[in-house]
Amino acid sequence: MSQCIFCQIQAGELPASVVYEDDRAMVILDLFPVREGHCLVIPKVHAPLVEELTADMSSHLMDLARRTIKAQKRAGLPVKAHNLVINDGREANQHVPHVHLHVIPRKGGDTLATAFTWATRLLNIFGMGKRRNKLDRLAGLLAEHFPDASDRRP
Secondary structure: OOOOHHHHHHOOOOOOOEEEEOOOEEEEEOOOOOOOOOEEEEEOOOOOOHHHOOHHHHHHHHHHHHHHHHHHHHOOOOOOEEEEEOOOOHHHOOOOOOOOEEEEEEOOOOHHHHHHHHHHOOOOOOOHHHHHHHHHHHHHHHHHOOOOOOOOOO
16 A cells, blocks of 8 residues: 555545546545535645646646636635645645645635634644535535536536
């Protein structure tokens, strides 16, 4: 068994609330979301740093981020903007040494709440069962609205 939590999720060894998956990457909901609908876009190839990804994989991850944004909006989440974040390396606050792109929906006027949640999100480990059920329901909703690669509609 791999020590990488994302590799374990992809191998089916750990649970995740999956929004989308193909042969190259997956989109899951963050277990400790900063905002409702906070997703992670994760390549299936284990690469600790962005520089280790191929250009094709980098492009694929960005396309999945684009499609995730559309799914969040189409599912009716209160979204006006997004933060796309990659913490690339330990000194950049990367907690899992496997490239992942955060897609965080923002609704405006939520800067203080978002900053506080980001700073404290890993402290609350209680209520995981309830959290997983809620995340699984939201993942199903987002999956219903997840566009295919050819969808260029807003």
